[in-house]
Amino acid sequence: MPSCATMKKNKGKASSTNEKEFVFEFRAGQHNCVLKVPLQFPVQEIINDLHGRLMLLHKIPCYIETDLKSSLSSFVEKETILDYDREAELALQRLTAGDVDINQLTNAWTRSYVETTLEHARPEEPSWDEDFADVYHELIHSPASDTLLNLEHNYFVSISELISERDMELKKLQERQASEMDKVMHELGNTLSDHDVNAVASQHFDAQQVLENKWASEQKQVTGIQKHEYQQWVISLHQDLQKSNSSQITEEIKVQPSQLLEVADPGARMFEEQPQLEESFTIHLGAQLKTMHNLRLVRADVLDFCKHRQHSSAGAKLRRLQTALSLYSSSLCGLVLLVDNRVNSYSGIKREFATVAKECTDFHFPFLEAQLDEVQQVLLYARAQRSSKQKEQPEIPRNGGDDKNKNVERNPSNILPGEFYISRHSNLSEVHAVFHLCVDDNVRSGNITARDPAIMGLRNILKVCCTHDVTTVTVPLLLVHDMSEEMTIPWCLKRAELVFKCVKGFMMEMASWDGGISRTVQFLVPKSISEEMFYQLSNMLPQIFRVSSTLTLTSKH
Amino acid sequence: MRPLKDAQLGAFTFFASALPHDVCGSNGLPLTPNSIKILGRFQILKTVTHPRLCQYVDISRGKHERLIVVAEHFESSLSDFQKQGIKASSEKVLQVAYELLEGLDFMNKHGMVHRALSAHNVLMDCKGNVKLAKFGLYHMTDHGADVDFPIGYPSYLAPEVIAQGSFHPSDSSHDEAPLPSGPKTDVWSLGVLLFELCAGRRLLQNIEISERLKFILTLGCMDDIVTVLAEEHGCLDAIKELPENVLELLRKCLTFLPSKRPTPAELLGDPIFNGVSCLYTPFKKPVSLFSSSLRCAHLELPEDISDLCKDDDEDYLSERAINEVYHLWCLAGGDLEKELTNKGIIQSKPPICTLANFVLEDGESFGQRRDRSFLLDDTTVTLSLCQLGNRLRDVAGEAYYPLLEDEQSSLPQSNSSNELSTTVKLPLIIRERDTEYQLIRIILFDRLLKAYPYKKNLVWKEARVDIPPLVRGLVWAALLGIEGDIQAKYESTDKDTPIPTDRQIEVDIPRCHQYDELLSSPQGHIKFRRVLKAWVVSHPDLVYWQGLDSLCAPFLYLNFNNEALAYACMSAFIPKYLYNFFLKDNSHVIQEYLTVFSQMIAFHDPELSNHLNEIGFIPDLYAIPWFLTMFTHVFPLHKIFHLWDTLLLGNSSFPFCIGVAILQQLRDRLLANGFNECILLFSDLPEIDIERCVRESINLFCWTPKSATYRQHAQPPKAAGDNGFGKAASYYTSDYQDMPKTDLSRDPLALCDLKAEVSPRISAEDLIDLCELSLSGPGKRTRAGKPKIVAVDIRNLEDFNRGHISGSINIPFSTAFGPNSELVQCPATGVLQSYRGRVIVIISHAITNAIMFAAHLVKVNFPRVCFLDGGINKLKPTGLLTVPSPMI
Secondary structure (H helix, E strand, O other): OOEEOOOOOOOOOOOOOEEEEEEEEEEEOOEEEEEEEEEEEOOOOOHHHHHHHHHHHOOOOHHHHHHHHHHHHHHHHHHHHHHHHHHHHHHHHHHHOOOOOHHHHHHHHHHHHHHHEOOOOOOOOOOHHHHHHHHHHHHHOOOOHHHHHHHHHHHHHHHHHHHHHHHHHHHHHHHHHHHHHHHHHHHEOOOEOHHHHHHHHHHHHHHHHHHHHHHHHHHHHHHHHHHHHHHHHHHHHHHHHHHHOOOOOOOOOOOOOOHHHHHHOOOOOOOOOOOOEEEEEEEEEOOOOOEEEEEEEEEOOHHHHOOOOOOOOOOHHHHHHHHHHOOOOOOEEEEEEEEOOOOOOOOHHHHHHHHHHHOOOOOOOOOHHHHHHHHHHHHHHHHHHHHHHHHHOOOOOOOOHHHHHHHHHHOOOOOOOOOEEEEEOOOOOOOOEEEEEEOOHHHHOOOOOOOOHHHHHHHHHHHHHHHOOEEEEEEEOOOOOOOOOOOOHHHHHHHHHHHHHHHHHHHHHHHHHHOOOOOEEEEEEOOOOOHHHHHHHHHHHHHHOOEOOOOOOOOOO | OOEOOOOEEEEEEEEOOOOOOOOEOOOOOEOOOHHHHHHHHHHHHHHOOOOOEOOEEEEEEOHHHEEEEEEEEOOEEOHHHHHHOOOOOHHHHHHHHHHHHHHHHHHHHOOOOOOOOOHHHEEEOOOOOEEEOOOOHHHHOOOOOOOOOOOOOHHHOOHHHHHOOOOOOOOOOOOOOOOOOOOHHHHHHHHHHHHHHHHOOOOOOOOOHHHHHHHHHHHHHOOOHHHHHHHHOOOHHHHHOOOHHHHHHHHHHOOOOHHHOOOHHHHHOOHHHHHHHOOOOOOOOOOOOOOOOOOOOOOOOOOOHHHHHOOOOOOHHHHOEHHHHHHHHHHOOOOHHHHHHHOOOOOOOOHHHHOOOEEOOOOOEEOOOOOHHHOEOOOOEEEOOHHHHHHOOOOOHHHHOOOOOOOOOOOOOOOOHHHHHHHOOOOHHHHOOOHHHHHHHHHHHHHHHHOOOOOHHHHHHHHOOOOOHHHHHHHHHHHOOOOOOHHHHHHOOOOOOOOOOHHHHHHHHHHOOOOOHHHHOHHHHHHHHHHHHHHHHHOOOEOOOOOHHHHHHHHHHHOOOOHHHHHHHHHHHHHHHOOOOOEOOOHHHHHHHHHHHHHHHHHHOHHHHHHHHHHOOOHHHOHHHHHHOOOOOOOOHHHHHHHHHHHOOOOOOHHHHHHHHHHHHOHHHHHHOOHHHHHHHHHOOOOOOHHHHHHHHHHHHHHOOHHHHOOOOOOOOOOOOOOOOOOOOOOOOOOHHHOOOOOOOOOOOOHHHHHHOOOOEEOHHHHHHHOOOOOOOOOOOOOOOOOOEEEEEOOOHHHHHHOEEOOOEEOOHHHHEOOOOOEOOOHHHHHHHHOEOEEEEEEOOOHHHHHHHHHHHHHOOOOOEEEEOOOHHHHHHHOOEEOOOOOO
16 A cells, blocks of 8 residues: 655745655555655755654554654655755866856955955054044043043134134124125216126125135134144043053143133024923833833924033033043934935035034044045945946836936936935034935925835934944934925924824834834924924824833832 | 853854845845844754754844854864974874764754864863864854855865855855755865874965865865875875874865765764774763653662762862853853953944945945954853852852752752842842842752652742743743653644644734744744644644734743743643633633623722723723733733743632733723723733732732632633642642532523623632631631631521621621612621721622622722622531520
8 A cells, every 4th residue: 555645845945956755665564565755855844743744644553653763864864965965066067167267266255255254354454543533432431531521622612713703804894895885886876887886796705705715724724733633632642641550630721711702692603592492201112022212302403413512501511521422432323414415515504514513623533525525425436336236137116216317317416315424523512423314395395205205214314323323313303494384283293293103113113123222312393383383292292102101109008 | 951061151253144225025024134043043053962062052142233152162172283283193183083073973963064164163171072163153044144254264165165156245146145065065174174183284374265265176186185185285294104094084084076975974984983983982862851761761870879979179060051050150240242342352343433424215325334343253252250150159069959858948058048038038030130049049940840740849839939030941841730752742743734724823923022032033933833833733622813822922932942842831821721712712711701800800999990891991802812812912021921930820810810910000090091091001001010910919819719710611620630749739729620519619600690790709618718617617727818808698687697607797788778879877887897808708698689789889999899609598508507696
């Protein structure tokens, strides 16, 4: 009674699987029985289970059990070895037959080793940046931190003085020009023609430009000198400390008082007219295992997180210290800045941001312009990579790809909505990394969805936050920095709901990326929204996120 | 696991390759990170125990896909020979070869290939025996597919491995990973290794990698590879001098064509080793706790028993299993990342320096500099046991060998026993992190489990104190009474043939406790599927209900490497706590269960019960997933463990108390809210303090008369005498259903009647027991922990005077309540008020009166109200009714 069973398996790669027949003979009383089982190789199943199933399926008498097991496992073992041998010799044959180029093959191996293992990797060129980072990180966590901060602050003060001097001079120039222009206008129609007025105006403009350029280059020079001095000083301080091996710092740097600034413009740069509104929440995300995160809803200007303040103002120095301490740590602070499609700092919020970034020398990272130049380079490289890849695989359909490709082809140095570039800063008050997220006018309309590029950009930003330990990130809740007329109350509510919900989804996703590290997300709303609106939004937040219950400290009666 | 002995603990680290950005799996769910895949595949390595292999202990995931592997480690390795430039003697070569082959053969039997054989991965223990390290790397990385770096070292790669190509992620021309290598590739590497030993120098040193590989490939054209290698390295003389059997061995290993090269198993049986093999006894796997064979079958005691207690160096800790030592090392403040950072193996750059410049809309980033800290440095770092040693310095030697005979003192006497008895009173969370306490507990449980099932009673007793996390899986199995050859039973269950439930299982698994690394790994999913299918197939009368997956999760997590035990535990758990819950039509079982639950709410918290009933927030709306999954659907695993540690000690009515305890923790919010808010609140259950929940449910349980949770659909009484080693049935652990049924027991009740009753009934037995009435007089010892009780007789005074149970108070039904169902002020009700808080048992003539009376009492927030099943008539035949002596 020969019995036969087919057990088809769809596992494994179709190309490398093959079927073999296992034949087992045994005697049951008078009968000679033959069991034939087709097996797929490589065998995915556990042999003991296969054996159990065969026993069950074919009602094989139990006295055969051990025989069947040993013969089955030796069959599988033998056949597997044969398969290995066959595949291995095929590969060797391909080589001897010349189907595979030996140089290409060994080069690929070499590359693998060189690029992934320390043993074979090319020795690292010493990097000034990283050495400086180590030195600074060590110093800022030592008693020298105060000295460092004071030094930084003194540099800041001198830049501030420079800026206010510049502003003063510019103001004077403008006043002079205004009075000149008045005179000219007065004479307009009498002795002077429109043409003359235009000439004067352009002359004024040129003069202004010249003055601005002069100051700009002056500022650049000063910051360059400052940066150099500062870095030298930090290195030598570190060396001194190592040599003396004591934490005593002999020369104390006192905070340089600057009456100038405090008098100069107390309102314009340092204070906000409307009080900053702020509300904090602690939330739990996840179905069974919950991770705790902090959310904050803030009404403020986006640049408030960047602007440097006088140490005299309450908490400013502490905040500065906090930012400095965490600069090279694994808890960074990020900020999402919404920008247009050009990588520069000529207009709008980009210009304002650049101004703020220049108010204080960045002692660690390249100046903003230099960073943007680098981004431009990388951007062009990325575009080139992409287009060559697309040529290779033209069949991959991309959503709205045609439209996008056209845009890219028109000007490859422009960025598209949803893409972002990152700049690094050590000189901003509460931020280390700025995500410049490109958005278009579409975000002003009321009907964007969760699939909108801006939202996808937010998701990618959060992903970068995960991979690079940005634990605090500030996101413009309404995806705009300024309010305009079309942004009605329903518009705001709808937009806020969308962003809240999407960010919640992304945060839950983040748990799988980084294993659920507690984070802080700050939702920023423009300064110009009303207090009622703010509270409406702060009511919405706990409905969307699960706010953890308040801890009751009352004992049970 | 083996004892640590003279071994060390070592750790090495590597990175799993990052996933391509924004790719979804075929089921639409996000892809599993490679580190999790590796972590899942690693687990089986913990069970690969052989004297020639370094025992794997643990794997942990760090940030950014970093993995750290902990394994047995030794400081000396074969590369020491090379460093000293010594030629090994031919005896030594044969010994090393034989031992290596033993290790390789054992691995091959487990379907594993080393692939990364090299001089520094062949470690030597103090006796000079070979220990293979990193033998699991090729297996855990899915043949190198989950990591960027190639597995193996250039000089040792077998020609066919080189020919099959390297897979490099950044290289788009290779789409498919190279085929997995077979056992014979290790034999080539072994040949190179032995050649180096004989020659006393390293092969192909100081040549560029690609040249090395080319050289290996060209060996195919040579007739005598060994001679060619010897000539190339200028050691022809040394090789020529070798004895014939060593040369033969080298030739066999360095056979170019795989088909002609022997496998490790074949080599092991080769006559070359005739002189060596007799020195070794084949390795026998120790018998596991659950098997058909006797564990003590091969136990041989030495003639002189005192040989066993030779104290060499009195390092008792090293006699403990490796995983125990590692567990304690972690508790004593061990930090893997810190150890590796201190040795400079983990070097991380500040993240701000490695930020990308530019990110496209689909998430691909550009301008990120190559971070050197992500390169592979597979140096193994020895974990120092100093800190642990210091921590355990004061633990006396006796503590490592507690005597189990004396059932009185559970904790071993040592000079620190005072300290331990204070530790017992600390919260569980703290106890679980206390190194010394855990050591003592682990040793105790280890010994108890070794004596299982003989010491079952003691396991129960100790489990009531707490269960050390390290041994929880086995302790639970012991509590569930698992015995017999579970492995054979599991293997004979068909887990492969497709069944209709497959689709549902397939959908549920990727959604079940996926925050956990083990359960979310592909290996976890495979095991999940097999255990669930085995259960479904072996229980033809029951069906798969969603929730069974959650129920399986804790068992699978605890017994990840022992599916059979996970299956056996689940199969024992379900009939005990969820009898017939998984019937195809389970509505009658669930309905009865929920009704009893709402009676329990009314019994323990009438105010909450009144409120919930008022707003219509009935248990059907929220409690089904609680009970159907025994809370595994609502809590994360670490909370389930603590909850079930207690649940498994209680009987099948304990879940009711847990349910009530959860409600009570949310009491304030429930009372303050209406229906909609309550639904919202429970749609995603808020954080529950599980230790408080356990404490309160035990308290509730103690206040609940046993028969109050009687269910007619509960598990029928087990056949007597199956308690082989007869665990002492205490009041709390035995089920009401398990008690012999008598006339005084509760009778089944139709569901609609049960639903109409707000308060539970209790049986006459229970009343007699709790009131300590019995015919044998009051001499019975009073058991502590029994609820305080007061019997309320609501018959009219006349009937009461004709006979009542002693100690009962009489409040005639007609007089107790006013028109607005408020309690009338009278002396009798005053007495009742003074007994508030006790269990109030209402005894009546007509049962409807008792139901109404109880409902009224609940309405006015009287807690712990129940009534006597069958009324006074049940008691009449007992002769317990007394007639008060007439007042004079």
